[in-house]
Amino acid sequence: MLVNSKAIVLRTIKYSDSTLIVDAYTEQGGRRGFLVRIPKTRKASVKNVLFSPMAILNIEWNEHGTSKLTRIKAVQPANIYSDIPFSPAKMAITMFLAEFLSASLRAPMPDRNIFNFIFTSLQWLDNEKGNCANFHIVFLVHLSTYLGLEPNIENCSKTSYFDMENGCFTPFRPATPHAIEPHEARHLPLIMRLKFTTASRIPFTRAQRTRILQAITEYYSIHIPDFPTLKSPEILHELFS
Structure with missing residues (x-):
């Protein structure tokens, strides 16, 4: 069966x-692995640059249902970024998101809600002319909802702890090392309500932004088995200091 689908590139391996x-997340086929031949001629229409992290492509392939790697029949850009390739900050964000999504998108079945969320988020980032230092935080917070990992922020108070294993607030210190102290946990409802359009109004310091990202990553690592240690957050820390 011939399949034609939008796809978001997560990573490539030579x-x-x-x-x-x-390795891509496709609208029609979910997480898929593709084999792509890159001709060495100058006139070749398929080039390495097409498969940059978080590139959005139209991919056509024959669905056989047995092979883990599928040969691409045709590929072309579905969306050409106007600003991301020329912005070091936005490039760092997309590299981080690609690594994070590679670690967190495990279900093989397609989910158009997840795909559309990623797609529209990338379009917003590309078009945004202002400060995008908090973009990745908002993205990860909302991604948790689509993955069924959204924290329960009810019963939050100034003295509540946030139990990361159970994803909820508790008036007592949890019997687990994965807990957020009350002085930090009380900010969680605000962070959960952030939107791309309003996030820049919150002037997080470098230390605050780093701590928030550490907590979010720890939360995901608890709820997603074998979640790896990410390499790209350090680049974000340096850029948005």
Whole structure:
């Protein structure tokens, strides 16, 4: 069966001198692995640059249902970014998101709500002309809802702890090392309500932004088995200091 779908590139691996393995999240097929031949001629329409992290493509392939890696029949850009490739800050954000999504999107079945959320978020980032230092925080907070991991922020008070394992507030210190102290936990409802359009109004310091990202990453690592240690957050820390 021939499938034509939008796809968001998560990562690429060099398979040979002329072939890439492309790990992508597709609208029609969910998380997929593709084999892509990269011709070495100058006139070739398929080039490495097409498969940059978080690039949005139209991909066509034959669905056989047995192979883990599928050969791409045709590929072309579905959306050409106007600003992300020329902004070091936005490039760092997309690299981080690609790594984070590679670690967190585990379900093989397609989910159009997740795909559309990622797609529209990337479009917003590309078009945004103001401060985007908090974009990745808002993205990860909202992603938790689509993955069924949204924290329960009821019963929050100035003296409540946030139990990261159970995803809820508690008046007593949880019997687990994965808990957020009250002086930090009380800010969680505000963070959960942030939107892309309003996030820049919250002037987080470098230390606050770093701590928030650490807590969010820890939360995901608790609820997603074998969640790896990410390499890209340090770049964000340096850029948005």
